[in-house]
Amino acid sequence: MLRVRGLRKSFGSLEVLKNIDLDVNKGDVVAILGPSGSGKTTFLRCLNFLETADAGSYTLDGKTYTLGRTSRKEIAEIRRKTAFVFQNFNLFSNMTALQNVTEGLITARKMKRYQAEEIGRMALDKVGMSERAGYYPHQLSGGQQQRVAIARALATNPEIIFFDEPTSALDPELTGEVLNVMRQLAGEGMTMLVVTHEIAFARHVSNRVIFMDEGVVLESGESRGFFEAPGEKRVREFLRALEKRDV
Amino acid sequence: MLDNYLSERWINIFIDSFWKILLPGLKLTVPLTAVSFSFALVIAVVTALIQFGNVRVLKQLARFYVWVIRGTPILVQLFVVFYGLPSLGIVLEPFPAAVIVFSINEGAYASETVRAALESVPKGQIEAGYCVGMSWMQIMWRIVLPQAMRIAFPPLSNSLIGLLKETSLAANITVAEMFMSTQRIVARTYEPLLLYLEVGLIYLMFCTILTALQHMGEKRLQTYGGRKMRQGDAGHR
């Protein structure tokens, strides 16, 4: 459903992404692992055009785009089919939880308010936040804010959701509620691409894993095999270090 | 006896002139302030947005405007527009001339306040707006400006109070506002101390009302975010 070939991205003279390929099928949950600074965030941002890739081809839903030469209209088209969940939530602080979820529907998609609110309430219900629909972001805990952000992503009915370390800004005791919501979405067949340091999530929820290092995909494969017997030495070391931390 | 006579005369002049100063205040100073400030706000928001959004060419123009206006005295600006422009065949009535100068002048200063406030809204919210399909204009209008104006409210209130007092400079281009009316009464009664203190008191009254309005406004704006409007502990780990 999403297919990327030869994606490249440099910041000035710093080449951050060197020729990345990616295939995501419908219903896939793909975890992206890798050390800090390997380009995971930049990759995800390129896929949603928050960052402009220099080159590569991008196929979404059967339609192919040339990266580095995508028009505004094409970007808008792609964004209608995708959603993004940020590390630090990025809820609109001047709006309640419900308004956060309905804003895109009403302003960008010109949906009627009552219709948008119906969808918004369903989305909030799905992440267990319907009771807090009228709360402003600053009145919510980090975990609750992230769940609202996920509801905001769901409301636009995307084909795929990109998550950039959705639990990294949370206190340890709050990561569970967010991961549970994501596990539930995975169970319902939502297609997700998740940058994460949560090994347990990658191991048990995702069906495929991609390991990035210094701007290249070092290894990728089915989650099961990947964790059992990673081929690359770098990957083994990385996993061992993470597991030590988790104990 | 003399003492008694003096204080009685002072009280009479004070009471007599109070209304004569207050009336031009209500008829000229207040409207001049209110109209100029409204235009200034529009100019400020547009100028700030142009710079914030990095609009080519227009951005250079905006910087140039702010540079020129902030770098020249408002008295000079008043004289250029009222006494200078007629040489080019542009003759303006005193009041409109004053409105034009105060709007443009205040707009330049306020644009910097608004621009700083726009910059202080977390960038991530703009990105989130793009991700749900909103356009730049929609994001500005619905998300960034509402938060920015809340941040800019106290400094802008400050500017409004400053402007109210600054309008006394319009006396120089024959706008018969409070200060000029006072000067006229002084010329008749020869009581400069009493009358200039009196007009100062009336300015103080107006500013007190504005300050009270500011406090009320700030209270009402506290509906969202008592604490600073940053979220999470932004940035990468």
Ligand SMILES: Nc1ncnc2c1ncn2[C@@H]1O[C@H](COP(=O)(O)OP(=O)(O)OP(=O)(O)O)[C@@H](O)[C@H]1O
């Ligand atoms: N806007 C930018 N300008 C210049 N360099 C950047 C920019 N954004 C990222 N980089 C650089 O690109 C590289 C990859 O960064 P990126 O944030 O994608 O890594 P990451 O894998 O997400 O790391 P982390 O696990 O710490 O989040 C880093 O060297 C970073 O310094």
Ligand SMILES: [Mg+2]
């Ligand atoms: Mg990152």
